[in-house]
Amino acid sequence: MPSRKRVDQFIQAVVHGDHADAIKNFYHVDATMQENREPPRRGRDNLIAHEKRAMDRLQEMKTHPPETVLVDGDHVMIMWTFDATDKNGVTRRLNEISHQIWSADGIMKERFVYDSATAWQVLEQG
Template sequence: MPSRARLDEFIAAVVSGDHAGAIERFYTEDASMQENAAAPRVGRDVLVAHERAVLERVKSVTSTCVTSIVEGDHVAIHWVFEFTYHSGKTGRFDEVALQEWRGDRVFRERFFYDPSKPT
């Protein structure tokens, strides 16, 4: 079960822009991530590689935590991600991440957002 302080450390890492580093430091080796109803990606190395590939496609990303809740081993985080692509276009994702933690690390995560809404 994560402490509030541990969750705040994770959120601070993401907000600072260290997305791949946050996965390396805060996820279990066998962690999974799932986008909406897509099949989950499994394994921390796979998750880090995917995150780095996403970040290579953008010029910058600003991450904002709107709110977060810790309830035992379960965490909910409301994120807003604002992307600037290399083309100069921008996109915004308003997302809720539901996480299951094992001790002080994320074991399972599922993201909920409207995929048609990068504005």
């Protein structure tokens, strides 16, 4: 079960843009990550590589401080807002809920839930 302090440290790493490092420092080696109903990605090294590829496609990723964070035993839910600016200067927004299952002080399983009809709507044209 994670402490609230540990969860807050994870959130700060993500808000400060250290997405791949957050995976390295807060996920178990055999962790999984799942987008909506897609098959989960498996293994911390694979998760880090996927995140780096995603970030490399962007000019900038702004992670807003979460609106809501719930910690209940090993379950953590975070309401995130991300603004991604691509290499053409187009900024899109994603609002999602992350449901994490922690083991000790690390994330074992994470699932992202969002409305795919409104995901990544354009905020600003480049």
